[in-house]
Amino acid sequence: MTLPARGAKPRLLMSAPVLELQGLTKSYAKLTALSDVNLSIRQGEIFALLGPNGAGKTTLIGSICGMVKKTSGRILLFGKDLDEDPVGPRYDMGLVPQEINFDPFFTVAESLHIQMGYFGRPRDEARVDEVLTALNLLSKKDSPTRALSGGMKRRLLIAKALVHRPKLVFLDEPTAGVDVELRRDLWTYVRKLAAEGTTIVLTTHYLEEAEELADRVGVINEGRLLLVEDKASVMRRFGERRLVVTFEQPQAELPEPSRRFNATLSEDRKTLTYVEREGTPPSGELLRALYAQGLPIADVETRRSRLEDVLIEILRGRPQKAA
Amino acid sequence: MNTLGMKTLFAKEVRRFMRVPGQTVLSPLISTTLYFIVFGYSISTRVHEVEGVPYLPFIVPGLIFLGIANNAFLNSSSSLFITKIQGTVVDLLVAPLGPGELMAGFIGGAMVRGLVVGGLTWAVAAIFTGFSLQHAVVAAYFLLIASYVFSVLGMLAAMWAEKFEQINFFPTFVMMPLTFLGGVFYSVRELPSPWDQISLFNPMVYMVEGLRYGMLGRSIFPPALGGGILLGLAAVATVVAYLALRSGYKMKA
Numbered sequence: 001m002t003l004p005a006r007g008a009k010p011r012l013l014m015s016a017p018v019l020e021l022q023g024l025t026k027s028y029a030k031l032t033a034l035s036d037v038n039l040s041i042r043q044g045e046i047f048a049l050l051g052p053n054g055a056g057k058t059t060l061i062g063s064i065c066g067m068v069k070k071t072s073g074r075i076l077l078f079g080k081d082l083d084e085d086p087v088g089p090r091y092d093m094g095l096v097p098q099e100i101n102f103d104p105f106f107t108v109a110e111s112l113h114i115q116m117g118y119f120g121r122p123r124d125e126a127r128v129d130e131v132l133t134a135l136n137l138l139s140k141k142d143s144p145t146r147a148l149s150g151g152m153k154r155r156l157l158i159a160k161a162l163v164h165r166p167k168l169v170f171l172d173e174p175t176a177g178v179d180v181e182l183r184r185d186l187w188t189y190v191r192k193l194a195a196e197g198t199t200i201v202l203t204t205h206y207l208e209e210a211e212e213l214a215d216r217v218g219v220i221n222e223g224r225l226l227l228v229e230d231k232a233s234v235m236r237r238f239g240e241r242r243l244v245v246t247f248e249q250p251q252a253e254l255p256e257p258s259r260r261f262n263a264t265l266s267e268d269r270k271t272l273t274y275v276e277r278e279g280t281p282p283s284g285e286l287l288r289a290l291y292a293q294g295l296p297i298a299d300v301e302t303r304r305s306r307l308e309d310v311l312i313e314i315l316r317g318r319p320q321k322a323a
Numbered sequence: 324m325n326t327l328g329m330k331t332l333f334a335k336e337v338r339r340f341m342r343v344p345g346q347t348v349l350s351p352l353i354s355t356t357l358y359f360i361v362f363g364y365s366i367s368t369r370v371h372e373v374e375g376v377p378y379l380p381f382i383v384p385g386l387i388f389l390g391i392a393n394n395a396f397l398n399s400s401s402s403l404f405i406t407k408i409q410g411t412v413v414d415l416l417v418a419p420l421g422p423g424e425l426m427a428g429f430i431g432g433a434m435v436r437g438l439v440v441g442g443l444t445w446a447v448a449a450i451f452t453g454f455s456l457q458h459a460v461v462a463a464y465f466l467l468i469a470s471y472v473f474s475v476l477g478m479l480a481a482m483w484a485e486k487f488e489q490i491n492f493f494p495t496f497v498m499m500p501l502t503f504l505g506g507v508f509y510s511v512r513e514l515p516s517p518w519d520q521i522s523l524f525n526p527m528v529y530m531v532e533g534l535r536y537g538m539l540g541r542s543i544f545p546p547a548l549g550g551g552i553l554l555g556l557a558a559v560a561t562v563v564a565y566l567a568l569r570s571g572y573k574m575k576a
Contacts, residue, residue: 066416068576090419101410117331118418
């Protein structure tokens with residue numbers, strides 16, 4: 001039994017990248033927040049950027065979205081260099097910022113109408129209602145934004161980022177402070193957007209979120225992009241599957257089939273453990289061999305690595321490559 | 324140019340101050356009217372004429388200018404500063420709004436507030452002194468350029484300020500002294516030396532005198548002089564504001 005492979009998604013179009021970063025660097029007086037970052041985002045994909053606090057995720061998104069002045073490098077948004085045209089490409093992008101912000105003078109609906117206007121879209125009541133409905137805010141349409149709860153304010157941020165139908169959306173920790181049910185609803189909405197062709201770049205601390213949503217993941221730490229790879233490939237290369245077989249009685253010695261697998265026997269000689277990694281025989285093969293020998297197996301447990309385990313390995317500096 | 328974006332920002336700025344009319348329109352109107360009543364009536368019994376004009380009508384242009392300058396400055400400075408503080412500046416930076424659109428939106432909104440307060444002040448003053456408009460084009464020019472200059476200066480102050488103390492510095496320590504020393508309640512020619520000469524470096528003197536010429540037909544300076552100085556000030560302020568916005572000065576990290 002091998003780790004499941006993930007085939008290419010039909011919706012990932014083989015067209016020019018929607019976003020390209022070339023040698024992107026941001027330096028402050030005492031700190032380099034981004035160092036020579038090269039990245040290409042494909043149309044229609046969901047790209048998750050992972051990294052610890054202070055790694056440079058928000059600075060990277062800020063550089064693209066206009067909140068941070070880069071020190072050097074190029075940013076090409078929909079094929080256009082932002083140094084030559086800092087405004088034009090922005091019509092088709094949206095951002096859900098990390099920090100909650102709201103204008104207390106306006107209602108929820110007014111905030112969305114204003115946002116649409118900023119992005120050059122004519123007034124569209126139906127679109128505003130559609131987005132509010134998708135984000136469970138329709139009942140708060142005419143409420144002042146200051147009256148919303150924290151979770152509602154975060155949903156409003158998402159609504160503002162999507163109301164003008166952008167082709168590329170950045171989500172900077174979009175589900176922070178959101179309850180589990182809403183997080184699942186938002187994931188469903190993000191998948192729907194991606195299926196419709198919207199490209200999504202998200203940063204998140206919820207590794208389950210990246211695991212659930214991302215086609216590709218990038219890992220950034222101390223301003224350097226350490227890795228960019230298909231999520232499934234990352235899981236295969238760095239991930240492992242652990243097979244734990246419990247016998248009914250202690251075994252006198254390591255069962256013969258397991259010796260060539262480099263499996264280990266516990267001290268009480270009742271538990272056999274095999275760690276499957278890339279390049280090692282699949283754990284299913286060992287299991288079949290043990291059953292074929294008629295060994296008295298009481299229990300079998302397999303545990304697959306989580307993305308969290310993989311991230312820790314990458315940040316610890318296990319050999320990796322950037323794509 | 325993102326015309327719709329610019330119009331959206333302008334409309335938002337106007338609606339913002341109209342949401343709190345008591346604070347943004349009524350309050351300055353009351354304080355300007357009080358200046359008129361207190362200064363005008365208490366001093367007009369002792370000072371019957373200034374520069375050949377009865378005292379009450381003499382101070383009306385200055386009070387209108389006071390309303391325009393303070394409120395145009397306050398609107399753009401408070402709106403942009405609070406946008407920075409509360410984080411909604413992100414909406415403006417991410418959107419396809421260039422420096423021109425941002426300036427048109429904030430300055431336009433501030434000019435509307437300044438002119439509304441100035442217009443209402445004029446209406447109230449007219450109840451006491453009657454309506455006077457000798458040179459309409461000149462008056463319109465000085466009304467508009469005063470509201471424009473102070474709107475731009477308000478934007479510059481908001482871009483520079485990082486704390487509330489800094490944004491409050493300008494109205495208290497710059498605007499108020501300059502406006503009160505700008506010939507609103509007196510003629511600068513009646514100041515003792517060297518203050519009469521020093522006053523010539525205060526651009527507000529030219530705005531007040533220019534408006535006085537437009538409304539009353541009398542001024543101690545040729546209106547073209549004041550008009551030219553103010554046009555130069557407006558041009559410099561505009562270029563500085565445009566370049567500051569384009570570079571992201573204190574708005575981008």
